[in-house]
Amino acid sequence: xxxxxxQIFVSSQEEPGxxxxxxxMRLNGILLSLLxxxxxxxxxxxxDLAKAAAEKTDETARTIEQAEDENRKKTQxxxxxxxxxxxxxxxxxxxSLAKGYxxxxxxxxxxxxxxxxxxxxxxxxxxxSRRSER
Numbered sequence: 001x002x003x004x005x006x007q008i009f010v011s012s013q014e015e016p017g018x019x020x021x022x023x024x025m026r027l028n029g030i031l032l033s034l035l036x037x038x039x040x041x042x043x044x045x046x047x048d049l050a051k052a053a054a055e056k057t058d059e060t061a062r063t064i065e066q067a068e069d070e071n072r073k074k075t076q077x078x079x080x081x082x083x084x085x086x087x088x089x090x091x092x093x094x095x096s097l098a099k100g101y102x103x104x105x106x107x108x109x110x111x112x113x114x115x116x117x118x119x120x121x122x123x124x125x126x127x128x129s130r131r132s133e134r
Contacts (some may be wrong), residue, residue, distance in 0.1 A: 084128075094129035098122045 084090045101122035105115035 005106065084131075091129045094125045098125040098129065 087093075099122075101118050105118040105122065107116060108115040
């Protein structure tokens with residue numbers, strides 16, 4: 001190797017045995033670009049995992065809320081039964097409520113609206129008054 005060969009090597013900044021035409025700076029830039037591409041695609045997976053975890057947490061919260069609602073309804077039903085046992089006037093009150101709801105349903109029907117929800121309430125209280133009389 002003579003001095004002329006060394007000057008060519010230094011001026012082109014190529015490494016001996018390296019890829020001809022690609023200097024160290026360009027190779028570093030290419031490697032850095034590849035590293036960034038792969039690291040961002042990896043964060044997409046992390047974002048997907050975070051999203052899945054958040055969805056699972058939301059689903060668990062909904063399940064807990066539904067269980068609490070069901071528990072609350074059952075507790076209210078038990079309390080209603082206990083109150084009915086102690087209240088001797090409940091059957092009369094339930095009949096009176098049913099009668100009031102039927103009258104309200106009649107007015108609603110005369111105005112051209114749907115009285116079904118009010119009639120359902122009247123039927124419920126009629127049923128409750130019959131249960132309590134037993």
